[in-house]
Amino acid sequence: MQPTPPTTLAPRVLARDLASVEPGEQATLAGWIHRRRVLASVTFLVLRDRSGLAQVVVRDRETVEQLAGLPEETVVQVSGTVSANGSAPGGAELVEPVITALTEPAVPPPTELWRPTFGAGLPTHLDHAAVTLRHPRHRAAWQLASASMRGFRSALGALDFTEIATPKLVGTATESGANVFTVDYFGRTAYLAQSPQLYKQMLVGVFERVFEVGPVFRAEPHDTVRHLAQYTSLDAELGFVRDHRDVLAVLREAVAGMVASIGEYAADAAALLGVELPMVPDELPVIHFREALARVGADPDEPDLSPAHERALSEWARAAYGSDFLAVEGYPMAKRPFYTHPQPGDERWSNSFDLLFRGLELTTGGQRLHRPSDYAAAMRRTGTDSSVLAGYLDAFAHGMPPHGGFAIGLERWVGRLTGAENIREVALFPRDLHRLEP
């Protein structure tokens, strides 16, 4: 191996902090060459670091020539004199710079990352994600995701939830046999968990209130703009609820925490993407499935809401309640999984809900069965093989409280916030029917 010189990094100022350095003082920035603008008498170097952009003004001929050999995306350290300039980002810039490359000159990216709009199509982005994710709009989308996870955990932590980590390798296809990936598990067949559903229920028996933020896997055989083979699920489950309305109250806190966290930690990202932060009322408006069908003029025997129905209902909720969210409760039992708790008094309906967010289903949740005899009946009714679920059913035989929960798809949430046409635009390295790289 070629010996490489030791890295000598001077104490560094972030781009966002440049304006707080006294003009005339020396400062060192470090980051990526975002853009070079060569004019007749001056060259502007725009430097990008994790905090944003900073402008460096290059006048001396030698440095201009040096910069000509350092293409966009080369990583450099720039030391110079801070100068106030109202038209520079943040109101300050660096002049009389000394530029040190921290790596070799970069290969130019497949599309110019300094342009405000990403200049290539989605396939180019996904093929070159290691580089094109650096585009400020792509970075910003994931910053919304990162802040959302933080807010979700913070809200649930304050409510005494315990974080769990459940098996992703499972012996049986948990919720349904379809769309499940199989794994060679030491010569046996294992499956990738489609959700932590059964585990989070069991762990309500241990901790009462649990959450998990982790990957879930769906072998989705269709190429759609809404589905990924792996996505991040924000899961919660809690015991000692009266019914699904108590679950919905916690979901409201989780969503409010996510929105507040974006405001606190990703406000710049939201502004860059033109994201209007959702309105989260103190209590989420709720409509019964039956009434929802009536409101959109659908056949009362419809088993589900169509995308057009979901959009119409969301518009109504926004107008009537000033809410970007609407919970539809009471979905027909026939369409819900075996552990769903029926609506007391009318068992056609369930104590479960979908949460619509700006026209799209964001979350499914509700109350689950908790009595062992109800599980036995549900297994018979739905033809579920109870032998493969023995470990799960154990929890109920040994005493489980009334409980319920929900799951939010992180990428779906961010996609809806940003108005992305394709969920792949807001995932880091999406996986689908055709894509397993990079």
Added chain:
Amino acid sequence: MQPTPPTTLAPRVLARDLASVEPGEQATLAGWIHRRRVLASVTFLVLRDRSGLAQVVVRDRETVEQLAGLPEETVVQVSGTVSANGSAPGGAELVEPVITALTEPAVPPPTELWRPTFGAGLPTHLDHAAVTLRHPRHRAAWQLASASMRGFRSALGALDFTEIATPKLVGTATESGANVFTVDYFGRTAYLAQSPQLYKQMLVGVFERVFEVGPVFRAEPHDTVRHLAQYTSLDAELGFVRDHRDVLAVLREAVAGMVASIGEYAADAAALLGVELPMVPDELPVIHFREALARVGADPDEPDLSPAHERALSEWARAAYGSDFLAVEGYPMAKRPFYTHPQPGDERWSNSFDLLFRGLELTTGGQRLHRPSDYAAAMRRTGTDSSVLAGYLDAFAHGMPPHGGFAIGLERWVGRLTGAENIREVALFPRDLHRLEP
């Protein structure tokens, strides 16, 4: 399905808050029947909820008889009068109770969960984890894990790290071809990621500082007390470091955050398990691998430290520095993965480290290569096929800063804290060569 009566839950007081209710006032507890103690003139019901234990005193004959039909682990709601009693947990108990079962009478657990020590062996625990995790010592071990994750994120969040979520389904066996699970991916072969290593490096190019808490998968073909087929990895990676010492400084913050979080959120759990919180000095002591070998009297050509060496070095660090941690830097390049940065000036050694914690390796980390030409040389030197890593190498060609990172195994950390003999004791639903259930 049998109709089940709607659940009627009264406003609830947690066990830990019972003593703050005015004696003589009414209160309602809800939880699991942890233990019934039937004496001649009185029956004690010990109720367990997420906050701890509470004592209920039953004297009237009818309630004593009712309780005889409600075995341990049955979930109940208990309303009664609060009474001060210095010998009850927390200093208060509930008297003249009205007990309402919230589910059917429980099947007794495979071993009595109220005994202070778990009374059965590890196989019984693992076979019945959905129930036996409720034992206070098992709950407590995971509460340490949950608090540790919280502290890790909090420390890195404060240092401007972005949380990432990377693919667990990958097209190539990332770090080595061994011990990797294969997945049927829409008819192609995919692998379960053994670590987020390559992705977190690529994302340093996007966010500079990233972390991930998530599952990693190792098809470990040996049945050992230290390895799991799935564990939770606390990963971090950061750019613009001078060398691995800057990485170590961040690792110190992460570990200090984990310890502080246990003190804040899981102090009771730590006390129950007799966990002495580790001492984390302001700066972690560091010894070079070469000197470490000399200190333990090993052959200077040894390529690795033995478990006995690690124990001896840890004892020395505790005596010499008052530290439960010791970083060993400079491990031989020959034993490190291809992306490892050599030690400037003497390339037999590397800019990487192991962090020893109370006699055991907790973490491996260090500086990585960042120049494209260094990667090309490393691929040649180690015989790594660069074509399968094209997406990863892209990041370096397009400009990457000097960077490094580390990974902490969550279950290993908790196992060392609690002194568990087998890592399976501190995982929620461990997976290994023989175990895929529950």
